[in-house]
Amino acid sequence: MKIGLEVHVALPTKSKLFCSCKTYVEEPNTSICPICMGMPGSKPKLNKEALKIGLSVARALNCKINEKIGFVRKVYFYPDLPKSYQISQLYDPVGFDGSIDIGSKSIGIRRIQLEEDPARIYREDDYTLLDFNRSGTPLLEIVTEPDIGSEEELREFYAELRSILYYFGVEIDREMKADLNISLSKSRVEVKNVTGIKNLIDAARYEINRQSAMLERGEEPQVETRSYIPESMTTVHTREKETDEEYGYIFEPDLTFYSTNIKLVEPVYASAIAKAYAEKYNYSEKTIKELIAYDRTALELLKSSAESHRMQDIIASLELLKKYKIELDAAKFKKLLELVEGHVNIDYAKLSAIAEGKEVAKESGISEERIEEEIKRFIKENPGIVEEIKENPKSINRIVGRVSKSIGADPRLVLKLVEKVLSQ
Amino acid sequence: MDYKEFERLLEVCRIRLSKGEKEGMKKDIDEILEYFNKIEKDKVGKDVKPAYQPIDLPEQLREDEVIPFEDVDDILANTKTYRFYIVGPKI
């Protein structure tokens, strides 16, 4: 079984690939200009940041990178393509001959190239509607070798790619689409434009079953292009006409060649980090990976607390944040960690309180009234303590220490309440 | 180029011609291609880099900043629109 992917990723830049229009704007045809509309006389100019991210991804995927990259015109006729050619790459792409390790094996990356997105097109009965906000969005096309050999390998590969791209700032749920190429014997079937990892796996599974069934009957699957229908979890032959017309590539004469010798963004390999922590602290790699693969806040919190707290407490804390969908900064996370270490039962209420910066009782069920009661009882039983504290403020710790211990409350909270009681 | 190839080429270009026009154009194109073929005699080593532009140009990149185009309405005034969308032909 040979599975290959062509993944299209829209890059997280502020402006488009060849013009200064804002990217990812909702209201149709409001973020357009002569350049992304392909109007006569307009000229492209390459976005520095798109180049940087593109090269950074190429390096992260172990690609070879030439000294310079260049662009071509890829000509085809469709209403969503404003110039009737797409500025793309062919001979001098951002990267080529790379790979991604998925533990069991290495999946080859044939090439990575930068190109501009066409407009969004909506088919009506007798016409189409076009939104050119999308036109000119910077895309990175990542083409793999057909090295993926099973559904499981597909899942691992795509998860790893998603994680790496996530850490480059890509909106992986919305801006990552894949074309799946599957062949079980001789014919290669393409399933176009699948969004999301679940759909990708489901589409692959359906195709593998469909092709296997045909082969068992002695039929060779047709070479064709299909679409995935999430509602029925099936693939169907698409209406898109397969033309065998060429793209008639020429070098893009409005652009030049661009040096790749620039400062790049460092990749974050969440899997590798998870593996390292798992080994060092003897903990489940899978659990750590699940928490940090698509969550940079979780990764930061892990990094900042790994040396000073137990891994199981850190993981438990991170899982709480994930469960209740709450975010904490490093300082508040430390507070949470302490409670978790102290075996305090954390619920949504307590977590919200921490998020809001309120004090939370160390023992569950210990209210501030209860603590104050205990403080007052201690003072009653030890009348001289008030005078002692007036003379020697440090003596306050005697109350704090005794009350905290006797009812198992957080000393800092007790201190606060002692001061409150004394002032009354 | 034979006639069938020429007709196929016209299809690829989405250029439609009458029979008379086709014959006329084919004649002209054959003559021009014959003239272009003279460059076959030019000996050029593999190491000669193609001159994609006639002058060596410095690379110029654009900062990733948003500068909205101010006359979007003028763009849309040139075409058919329907509720914010631009109307295109059927596919």
Place this chain on the structure above:
Amino acid sequence: MSRIQEFMDADPGKDYYAKLVEELSELNTKLNAFNNINMSLESGYPVSFKDNICVKGVETTASSKVLKGYKPPFNATVVERLLSKGFGFLGKTNMDEFGFGSFGLNSEKPARNPFDKERVAGGSSSGAAIAAAIMENHVAIAESTGGSIAAPASFCGVVGFTPTYGVVSRYGLIDYGNSLDKIGIMGRSADDIRHVFGIINGKDRYDATCTGMPEGSESQRSSRKLVVIENLLKDIDAAISKSFERTIAKLENSGFEVERINLKELDSAIAVYYIIAMAEASTNLAKYTGFKYGNILDDFSKEYNEFFTEAREKFGNEAKRRIVLGTYIRSASVREKYYYKALQIRRRIGERLKEAAGKGHIIMPTMPMLPPKISEANKLSPLQTYMVDILTVPANLTGLPHISFPTDYSNGLPIGTQVIGAPYEEYKLLDFVGEWEKVFKYRFAYNLGSL
């Protein structure tokens, strides 16, 4: 102070402009220099723009039916720069459709030579050349891909200036061949052109291929040495070669040294030029799809291939021919043979020419014949028409600056000579032409807008 600055300071008053546009409209019906004239012009030094240069809100068609009614939502950079420096927009000049032509005949209204209305004005910047030839106070902004400024300048008896590739921004220029197109200037004197060039040249944030001129070029003086490329002169008309030799003799007498050389590589220049130009043009013309701007079709319920095919029916014959040839050249089976090889030969020709221009300014006639009669020109086959560019293609293919200027008259028809420099030597060439103008007076058939 330049003559243009003098005119701006004098500020002639509303009546001047009213008279100018009226007389111009009248003469235009006979010569077809303008696709449209700004009848409400009231101030500024009158400047026109070739109709492939976008002027915001003004119909810009590149003399093509596919762009009928198109009103650009932006100004080309050259337009912005000139209109902000005291120039007044006079109108859009006629041209061969998208720049495809050397005679000015590939237009709904074929252009006519002001010296003889039965003869061609030259192309593709036909209207611009006529405008400069008929008005006393005018500069025409034009464009050259294979010689489209020099050719009409020679035929209409004006000065046609084409700068080094990349010196003037192409933003807002409707593309013919992106690696060949250059915006230039046509006028009646080197002095006028120098004034305008100073304003329009320079880096532009919208054009990634625009470099501007190197610092300090303005004060450069002409070389005292000239280079004649003999093998280019063998197939030209006797009238032209005789006139050229007289011009060379004059220059030698005034102290120029002349060296004669041969550059065999130039034999392929026309083929190489047209291969690259058509390949690029066939991609540039793909954007005219009949629904975003310009000529918009009626029936949108046709399936796209049919719709697009119908939109393309509005192209002229030369445009269709170049689309077909250009598409063929770009196809995978022949790309190495034509497109890629042509680009390699272009590099070689460029190196040879730069070497030659390093010895002195290359000098040659601009056109191989006198302006032909329109009826004769219409009989030529496409290939014969392409061959007319034999003298203008070398500099244009390799992006070298060149100026065509009148050096003689034969039976009342102007003959132009061109000087070609190494990259960024435009000011040297302007100095050369300025010196020539001190000893040779240009003749004109009309003088509209005289002060």
